[in-house]
Amino acid sequence: MATASQTNGSQTQNGGKRNGQQKRTGKQSATQLSAQHGYSPSKKGKTKVQLPAPTRSAYPRKLEFASSNWKKLQEALQMNDKPKAADRSGQPKCEPVGAAKQWPKPVTKKPDVWFDGVDPMLLEPQVGIAAKSKLTVSNGLVKQGSFDKPTRTIGMDCEMVGVGPEGRESVLARVSIVNAMGHCIYDKFVKPREQVMDYRTSVSGVRPKDLENAEEFSVVQKEVSDLLEGRILVGHAVHHDLKVLFLSHPRKKIRDTSAYRPFRAMFGGRTPSLKRLSERILGVKVQEGEHSSIQDAQAAMRCYTLYKRQWEEDIRVGRQRVALQRTQAAVQQS
Template identity: 55%
Template sequence: MSNVKPNKSASAATAKAGQSGKKGNAKERKRSWMQNKHYAKKNKPPPKDPGKPNIPPKDAQEFSANWKQLLGLLKDNPPEKKEPMKQSPALKTAGPLTNPPKDTSKNHTTHTQSKTIKTGENASIPNKLVPEDSQVNVNGPAASNQPQSKAIKRKQEGGKTFSDHTTKKKKVAPEEKKPTEADLWFDDVDPDDVEEAFGAEAADIMRKKKGIQKSSSKDTESALVKERAFEGITRAVAMDCEMVGVGPDGEDSIVARVSLVNQFGKCIYDKYVKPTEEVIDYRTPFSGIRPEDIVNGEEVLTVQKEVADILKGRVLVGHAVHNDIKILLLDHPKKNIRDTQKYKPFKKEVKSSRPSLKLLSKKILNVDVQKGEHSSVQDAQATMRLYTIVKKRWEADIRDKYRKRESYKEHKKEAPVPGEHV
């Protein structure tokens, strides 16, 4: 096939014939298509060499026709040079700027209309950037008759720009929202627990809803001690001891204070005990004992003898009282011991197998004890008050228990031994 350039008139006639809906000769259309394809292939630009970098053209022949036209246009009509900005005479006569000059030893920036010029010891101002006629204040913004931006004006007037607000954001502390009665919708929670979790205001709201008042030390004493009552030794006495830690790591215990109260809650005995060993842990948050309390205390042998004389032939009331008896190296008949920790009706009422004195006092007496440092006198009073509430029932149960035991022993004695003749 000969190299023939495509005929524009022929292609236009073919297009016109196609628009009118007439079908041309298939052979002629194929030949025209082949000619166009051959022409496009022949005039295709050579592929780029991947090894050569893309560099701008240097020879005039390599420039495109548009670039040549642009160069020719620039030669014919060269751009006009802008005259340098001159300072207005008003600013020249106004004197120095109101802003105080800054320390020129530090590097800082000078703002002009379109350039930012660094000045200082390690920087110089090029002559090309700064016109000769203009006066530049190296300590502040350029003094020219051009209007300054609003941000620079606010900076000069002492205000803050948008960048200052974005970089230095004030941290506003969230306001603590006080609880309201609608927030405390629950009813089966102890107000003291609410006070520990949410504060005193929430606890006061809970007490108001329940119709109770906050207990004080006077209220506690009045609930545990009977006024104008007998202050001597009664048939039943309650005892409580405070201990301190000795030995390795303060794990062992010795007695530091012994307190006894009578049936009406009146204190009949209260003494600090001088330690027989070096005290490692005073356990002050729980015992309330401090070094000055026991350094001049009573001798332990004296305290043992005095307590033993008081307990002789009497009912001993206490909470986990076996620990107090053990620490004093004493012995007491089991039938005369009333331990509030082991009393089954108390266990059932508070739903605990080993209830604490604090729990029993709160649930049964509605009295708060052992808040902060413990007091052996107050603990003994709370134990005695628990005992006196159920005293009749408890003593009746004890009598029935020992009566059944005695009758069982008598029945066992009277019963014939197997193998013996009556």
């Protein structure tokens, strides 16, 4: 059996071998580890050592604190910010590739007149054949993107020329019809049956060349009559237009802007001209110089559509009042 001294000697020898192996493997001490990873070896729990804050660049708060190099840099930047010179054509020079484009902001124009209080109204670009009207985009007599076919309500206006002695008698020369949205659905020149003595171009806008290949009166009369059938007719002093067409229309289906009482009340009870009525209600100037039957029909229709609800209510109440009066009269007679 080995003695205790031998056993202790062997353990000491083995421990020395282990320590030698640990030293040879390069195991680091606690001090070395704390220095490498930023921990304090004197405290338990490995308290982290605060590292120095990184260096940051800062702009000088005042110009007098800036160095000469900083001032030169600011001068160079200001020179680059100057607007580019334009070439001879007045257009700015091209920007370098990669530069951010500055797109111009879209310009939105506020319309002068609104249709039904919601949609902006734009004017119909197509005007007529020869007599050019004064229609402009800002007039607001046609509803954009609306129905351009005949509607239950249509507006009509005619232009006349003079025949007979000194051209005093008026005959039909042009007839234009628009729908409730202001779109022109019918526009034709009419060939007079008699020799024209006065074309009244300054007012009617009709010229001799407009009537050279014009339609026959009988054809126009038939086409207009078919359009009026069963529809509400709007116009300004529309009885004059029906007279030159030799047509009649039921009174209950006529809306005459020259005879509507609220319109007349705006002018002290007098009959307003279409020019003054349009300017007062719509803010649109019509009949400046040569007239256009398309524009006049559109203006009358627009005046009607603005007051349509009140107008139709007045008619309904009036009819009820008349019916009541007739009933009372019949009862009294019996």
